[in-house]
Amino acid sequence: MSFDPYLARRDFPILERTNRGQPLVYLDTAASAQKPRAVIDAISDVYERHYANIHRGVYELSEEATRIHDGARETVRAFLGAADVREIVFTRNATESINLVAATFGRANVGPGDEIVISGLEHHANIVPWQMLCQEKEARLRVVPVTDAGEVDLEAFEKLLGDRTRLVAISHVSNALGTIVPIREVTAAAHERGIPVLLDGAQAVPRFAVDVGELGCDFYVFSGHKLYGPSGMGVLYGRAELLEAMPPYQTGGDMIESVSFEKTTFQPPPQRFEAGTPDIAGAAGLAAAIDYLNGLGLDAIEQHELELTRYGTELLQQIPELRMIGTAADKTGVLSFVVEGVHPHDLGTILDTQGVAIRAGHHCAQPLMERFDVPATARASLGLYNVREDLDKLAAAIRHAIELFR
Amino acid sequence: MSELRELYQTTILDHNKKPRNFRVPEAANREADGYNPLCGDKVRVLVQVDDAGLVEDIGFQGSGCAISTASASMMTEAVKGKPVSDALALFESFHDLVTGPPLEEPLLEGVGKLAVFSGVREFPMRVKCATLAWHTLKSALDQRSETAKTE
Numbered sequence A: 001m002s003f004d005p006y007l008a009r010r011d012f013p014i015l016e017r018t019n020r021g022q023p024l025v026y027l028d029t030a031a032s033a034q035k036p037r038a039v040i041d042a043i044s045d046v047y048e049r050h051y052a053n054i055h056r057g058v059y060e061l062s063e064e065a066t067r068i069h070d071g072a073r074e075t076v077r078a079f080l081g082a083a084d085v086r087e088i089v090f091t092r093n094a095t096e097s098i099n100l101v102a103a104t105f106g107r108a109n110v111g112p113g114d115e116i117v118i119s120g121l122e123h124h125a126n127i128v129p130w131q132m133l134c135q136e137k138e139a140r141l142r143v144v145p146v147t148d149a150g151e152v153d154l155e156a157f158e159k160l161l162g163d164r165t166r167l168v169a170i171s172h173v174s175n176a177l178g179t180i181v182p183i184r185e186v187t188a189a190a191h192e193r194g195i196p197v198l199l200d201g202a203q204a205v206p207r208f209a210v211d212v213g214e215l216g217c218d219f220y221v222f223s224g225h226k227l228y229g230p231s232g233m234g235v236l237y238g239r240a241e242l243l244e245a246m247p248p249y250q251t252g253g254d255m256i257e258s259v260s261f262e263k264t265t266f267q268p269p270p271q272r273f274e275a276g277t278p279d280i281a282g283a284a285g286l287a288a289a290i291d292y293l294n295g296l297g298l299d300a301i302e303q304h305e306l307e308l309t310r311y312g313t314e315l316l317q318q319i320p321e322l323r324m325i326g327t328a329a330d331k332t333g334v335l336s337f338v339v340e341g342v343h344p345h346d347l348g349t350i351l352d353t354q355g356v357a358i359r360a361g362h363h364c365a366q367p368l369m370e371r372f373d374v375p376a377t378a379r380a381s382l383g384l385y386n387v388r389e390d391l392d393k394l395a396a397a398i399r400h401a402i403e404l405f406r
Numbered sequence B: 001m002s003e004l005r006e007l008y009q010t011t012i013l014d015h016n017k018k019p020r021n022f023r024v025p026e027a028a029n030r031e032a033d034g035y036n037p038l039c040g041d042k043v044r045v046l047v048q049v050d051d052a053g054l055v056e057d058i059g060f061q062g063s064g065c066a067i068s069t070a071s072a073s074m075m076t077e078a079v080k081g082k083p084v085s086d087a088l089a090l091f092e093s094f095h096d097l098v099t100g101p102p103l104e105e106p107l108l109e110g111v112g113k114l115a116v117f118s119g120v121r122e123f124p125m126r127v128k129c130a131t132l133a134w135h136t137l138k139s140a141l142d143q144r145s146e147t148a149k150t151e
Helices: A005-009 A037-050 A060-080 A094-109 A128-137 A154-160 A183-192 A240-245 A280-296 A298-317 A344-353 A366-371 A388-405 B002-007 B010-017 B066-079 B084-099 B107-122 B124-141
Strands: A088-091 A115-119 A140-144 A165-171 A197-200 A219-223 A234-238 A256-259 A264-266 A322-324 A334-339 A359-361 A377-381 B030-036 B041-049 B055-063
Touching: A037 A060, A037 A280, A060 A088, A060 A234, A060 A280, A088 A094, A094 A128, A094 A165, A094 A197, A094 A219, A094 A234, A115 A128, A115 A154, A128 A140, A140 A154, A154 A183, A165 A183, A183 A197, A234 A240, A280 A298, A298 A322, A298 A334, A298 A388, A334 A344, A334 A388, A344 A359, A344 A377, A344 A388, A344 B002, A344 B066, A344 B124, A388 B010, B002 B107, B010 B066, B010 B107, B030 B124, B041 B066, B041 B124, B055 B066, B066 B084, B066 B107, B066 B124, B084 B107, B084 B124, B107 B124
Parallel strands: A115 A140, A115 A165, A165 A197, A197 A219
Antiparallel strands: A088 A234, A219 A234, A256 A264, A322 A334, A334 A377, A359 A377, B030 B041, B041 B055
8 A cells, every 4th residue: 555645634634724824834743743634533523422421321322432432442452562452551641651650660669779771862751750769769760871873872771781670661762863762672681681661652653563562561651642643642551460460540430449438449450540530532532543544554654754754864964054963873753953053942933934833942851952962952853744845845944044044 | 924034133133143241240249040941041140230229230141042142132231331220120111022012102212222022922932032031130130049930
């Protein structure tokens, strides 16, 4: 099946609008992806035809809503290649998924003198929860250094693993640089020493097919909104035996087995980790996003974005004042750069007036910015709906900014 | 495009390239640090206030975007030699200039050259860039020790 991005663009109603009077060139998909009609319709459809609370009602509507919600869990299971639907926990986003693991698995398994290993590439969401846990438990956070190209130093990584390492938490794809981390090598090295691995897949799942069994990870997290699905909907995959041993996260309705004022017993996973009424329409929207991507073919999307990443890199490198940050051999979807004489924020504003939406800032990765000795970068990130013309406009707008500031 | 020219006026671009009073005044007796956590812009404002309550000398250090650099630079020129109370009042007017509806006389005359920042109001995300140095000046003049934030 061939993938035609020009055809796919028609599935995204927002791409028809303008940005400051210019045709919209959306290059901020790494921050959040735009939504195809199928996702918007799936959400409306729940509210218009099938809405009631789930797991409680004895009437038809509630049964329909329950079927939609639970069906979404099966869609996510198949999408990640997980063995069992009980391994899929719904959360608000990747950030909450990581916090959940830190607060439950982390609190139960990390003690004084223990260590948690992360990498220098991480988003604040995969730094701060572990930092807080380490402070609470008097444990130590170890950070794998990043090379000049923006790759994780695997040799240094292996040396950091030791008897006290209780968890490795690492990005699958860097949000700030687009580096693809060689996960199989990470999980192999960790598992050799019996250390579980959590992968932050927020930037990976929208870009290529992910199979948690093949990767050999123990936890995998992602956000629905970066996967062309709704915001407020996230996923935690956890290996069944790990989830079963974990205490609850938030407590309340829908996660209990029985409650008395003396004692409460809890549901098995995944319900144990899903207190309160969930985002029912959000689950439907997420499932619709996955169906949509499967329909286009993730392998085709991957090829398209790799080709665009190469095209964009070549185009930007022709601008003498521009320096790429993050030049990993294996990278996708993200073009991070600085321009001599033009601060990223000014660049962001100038591009905005030309209709080009990019991110300028530290990308919630301040330690990584420090590593490259820049306060901020400009970041253009790609989605399945981007085409070469978008990158042509980006390059032209950057040249315009350089001219203006000369 | 006109919006863009309105924002990045020649005066602003000039002050960004050649910031005035980008130095540490030798006799500074007040100083404060400013930080914009959203973009990482940092500025340090150093002031020499004399016994009569006049801003005798002022300088700044730090790094940031064109709007924040030019704003710091033009601020130092605008308040130098003025009483502290006038400097603080000018901050109020400047704040109105970049956030509120277009200023009218006599307020517009009051901000003088700073009127070149009026284009900022079309870009709400950039207001903090324009006001960072001013918040920091206020902290220095108020003798507050903590870092000034734009939040």
